[in-house]
Amino acid sequence: MKKAIGIILNVDGDNSDLNELLQHRSISTLPFGGRYRMIDFTLSNMVNSGISHVGVVGSHKYSSLIDHLGTGKEWSLSRKTQDLSILAGSSSVRFGNLMKINLRDLYNNRAFLQHSSDEDVVISAPNLVTSFSFNASYKIHKTNNSDVTLIFKKVQPSFTFENNDVFLEFDKYRITNIHYQKEKMTDHCYADMMIIKKSVLLDLMELGERTGEWDLMDMIKTNLDTLRVYGAPHTGYINRVHDLAKYYEANMDLLEFDIMKELFLSENSIHTKIKDNHPTLYQNEAVVRNSIVGSGCEVEGKIYHSVLFRDSKIGYGSEISNSIIMQKAEIGNNVKLNYVIFDKDVKIRDNASLVGTKDNPIVLSKGMVI
Structure with missing residues (x-):
């Protein structure tokens, strides 16, 4: 994925019952699993997929983010050909019960994209506990000449639906509609990860500046007839930590051997800031x-x-x-x-x-x- 740039953007804002744990930090740096921070998973997944330029959009609680990420050394992003940038951000917005991507945060950092020679942008939330390679999804993106590729998880009948879940409707592999839970539920749930052509993203930013519409998912949904939007499956474990129940569940899931093995013993290592310490x-x-x-x-x-x-x-x-x-x-x-x-x-x-x-x-x- 040498022609893709990564953007890590908080899509859940600070509107969460995690507030007791987010008084001094953003959800990106919420401690997890005994030694990690939430953002470690998304950042490691991008680096392991060959993405060498990553921008992290911070919130107003950015000090812990800067302290944790530093120069990006632990993720091999402190070299001449690989770099990590912390970008200015506000917070994502909430419409009704739904939390969506605030395109203005990307517009305010458009120079980061414009100065890059990369063709595509991988956008992901920082609060996804998963070990995932974007390479297969990127192949689907390129094979179909997609403008946008939304990564989804096929859910089981026992899946517990959340108010802010987004569901995808398909005709073969092409996405024909995007639904929020209150509208319609399918068995394809958007996983808060997408690949989008940089040129398309910049065009949508300019459209947002003219119209005042800053919700990226709504803009994609509105333009499904003119954009080539496809889906790519996520087949492994994933937990989107957006509230206290999910945070507790994801931590306890690590005590299940199969999940722990998939996350930490696969070929895609999860990296974090190194702290020298003595044994327990x-x-x-x-x-x-x-x-x-x-x-x-x-x-x-x-x-x-x-x-x-x-x-x-x-x-x-x-x-x-x-x-x-x-x-x-x-x-x-x-x-x-x-x-x-x-x-x-x-x-x-x-x-x-x-x-x-x-x-x-x-x-x-x-x-x-x-």
């Missing part, structure tokens, strides 16, 4: 079952079916179950935690007990002390 210390009383434990932790208690980030301490006699504990947490002695999600630097004193449910976990924001 497990005391004699420690018990860990079906959990992810980051480096630099000290564990004296019991951990069951949970995700524990680096540099956390679990005191003697404490028991953690079905929980997500972010970095540098300090859990005292004889503490009982079940179905909780803790942001960074949370401290829990001795003998405390916090019990949520799978559908309603207890969430503590950064630095809270109980």
Whole structure:
């Protein structure tokens, strides 16, 4: 994919019940899986697909994004022929119950596209937990001389539909209609990834400037008769983390071996910022079952079916179950935690007990002390 440029753009904005965890960061840098940030998956997928120029559209909470991405060294994007750019952005907008792509964020950064010699643009959300190669989709895009190729997931009858899902209708491989859930549901759900000709994208930007219509998906839908819009399937695991339930689900999914293997043990590695740290210390009383434990932790208690980030301490006699504990947490002695999600630097004193449910976990924001 040497003739494609990548754009990572938040399509969900900050309108989310993840707000407790997004007070000091955007969803792009939300900690995930014991050592990663959400954006690591999309950025790694682009690099692994041979995309050597990537622009990340930041929000007003950009400091954590700059700190995490740096020069792009960990993703091999700090070379003369490969580069990472952090672009100015506002936030995506919400119309009714639907969150859509704000084309104005791309228009404000059109120089980034205009100065590139690449023919196509790969646009993806940053909050997709998946290991995915764009190469097969790009082949479909080129074979059909597509103006736009929308990547979709074929969903099963048991699929739980969300208010902001977008569904695609086909005539053979060509997309003939785009539906939002309130209109019509099909078994082809848009996966928040697309490939679009750069010339078409620039034309749509200029159209948006003239008409005031800034929703990229709406513009594609309106022009389906004149644009060649095709679909490309995503056949593996994918989880779009746009709310607290999906965040919890995606973390717990990592404890399933088949999903963990697909994400982290395939030929497409997921890269992240490297942090030098010492191994975790497990005391004699420690018990860990079906959990992810980051480096630099000290564990004296019991951990069951949970995700524990680096540099956390679990005191003697404490028991953690079905929980997500972010970095540098300090859990005292004889503490009982079940179905909780803790942001960074949370401290829990001795003998405390916090019990949520799978559908309603207890969430503590950064630095809270109980």
